[in-house]
Amino acid sequence: MAPTKAPDSSRRSDRSRRAIHDAALALVTEVGYRRTTIEGIAARAGVGKQTIYRxxxxxAAVLMDAFLDLAGRAAEDAGSGSGSGGTGESAPGIPDTGDLAADLKLVLRATVDELNDPALEAPTRALTAEGIVDAKLGAEFVHKLLDPQLALYVTRLRAAQEAGDVRADVDPRIALELLIGPLMHRWLLRTLPLTHAYADEIVDYAVGGLAPRA
Structure with missing residues (x-):
């Protein structure tokens, strides 16, 4: 008689974690951050509250972890060619083809696609909004998600400085805000459509101001 195979507890834990992540993201999309509760997440995921608290x-920690997991899956899909790579994370960083404007347009267009993706838009808006009033959550959001992505822009802009395509006196950290800031402003206010054409114009205006002066 063949021996009975013991249950794989790690696989069961992975399934539970994924169910909790999916439940948290679904609830924050449907009812918003403030009305999302641990009890609601547990019920939606089919687990006990004690499992979540373990x-x-x-x-906030559940939702942050869920969102980071979602962003990680999106990056994996992008790397396999099945996604947009909208976070700007094209391994090992932003492309460096020697054409700064073209490289930045590629990344900002992908960011537009990600911000317009219904699966990502609602939880991103919820965490962004809550991060404004919850300083601790906002700092964690910036530290864990935004800073690693923004560092890729800094690396690419510094490479452009070394190549002579960006003025030596330009601060890359401020320069990247010329690219990201307008995009996020339009997305947050929903005043006008967020499009590839708009992303291209942002790059053209920003790069024109970063170029060496005659």
Whole structure:
């Protein structure tokens, strides 16, 4: 008689974590951050509250982890050619073809696609909005998600400086805000459509101001 195979507890834990992540993202999309609760996440995921508290100390921690997992999956899909790569994370960083404007347009267009993706838009808006009033959550959002992505822009802009395509006196950290800031402003206010054409114009205006002066 063949021996009975023991249950794979790690696989069961992975399934539970994914169910909790999916439940948290679904709820924050449907009812918003403030009305999302640990009890609601547990019920939606089909687990007990104690399971959630064993892995996360708070609702904010659950949602942050869920969003980071979602962003990671999106980056993996982009790397395999099945996604947009909208976070700007094209391994090992932003492309460097020697054409700064073309490289930045490629990344900003992908960011537009990501911000317009319904699966990402609602949780991104919820965490962004809550991060404004919850300083701790906002700082964590910036530290864990935004800073690693923004660092890729800094690296690419510094390479452009070394190549003589960007003035030596330009601060790359401020320069990247010329690219990201207008995009996020239009996305947050929803005043006008967020399009590839708009992303291209941002790059043209920004790069024109970064170029060496005659």
């Amino acid at each position: 892995w996360w100390p708070s609702k």
